[in-house]
Amino acid sequence: MRTGNFARRKVRVRFLGRWKEFLKKEPRLCQLLETLQNQTKKFKDRQLTVLLAYDGRREMLEALKKLRRAKKPVDAKTLKKALWTGNLPDVDLVIRTGGEPHWSAGFMMWLTANSQFYFSKKFWPGFKKPELQQALRDYSRRERRFGR
Secondary structure: OOHHHHHHOOEEEEEEOOHHHHOOOOHHHHHHHHHHHHHHOOOOOEEEEEEOOOOHHHHHHHHHHHHHHOOOOOOHHHHHHHOOOOOOOOOOEEEEOOOOOOOOOOOOOOOOOOOEEEEOOOOHHHOOHHHHHHHHHHHHOOOOOOOO
């Protein structure tokens, strides 16, 4: 991974989840990910967020614990802000590869509440540009009601 490419293109890169815990036996990789985050943290226009060792239920529990420790009232705004993913925008389209029409471990449950879902039978390495174009065509034909 070339960290300079992200900096040159002014892309902020973040890794969210319990990746430090899961990669503790890979200190060089952890250091690379930390360096990449630090070198790109000032960029705002382009962002790449990678959920690594992420669990939506854990995220929600950690956010609630954080709010309880801070003795803050829990409402939609404070809860969203306390989430690991709290500064990300709501997700419009979620593409699930691998042919399994299910949702894993509460994946981004707060940000995907009004998302559209596209399930592909292709597995991730085989999910190429034509499949992405099909998913976007499918999405463009849908009526967004946002829970209404």
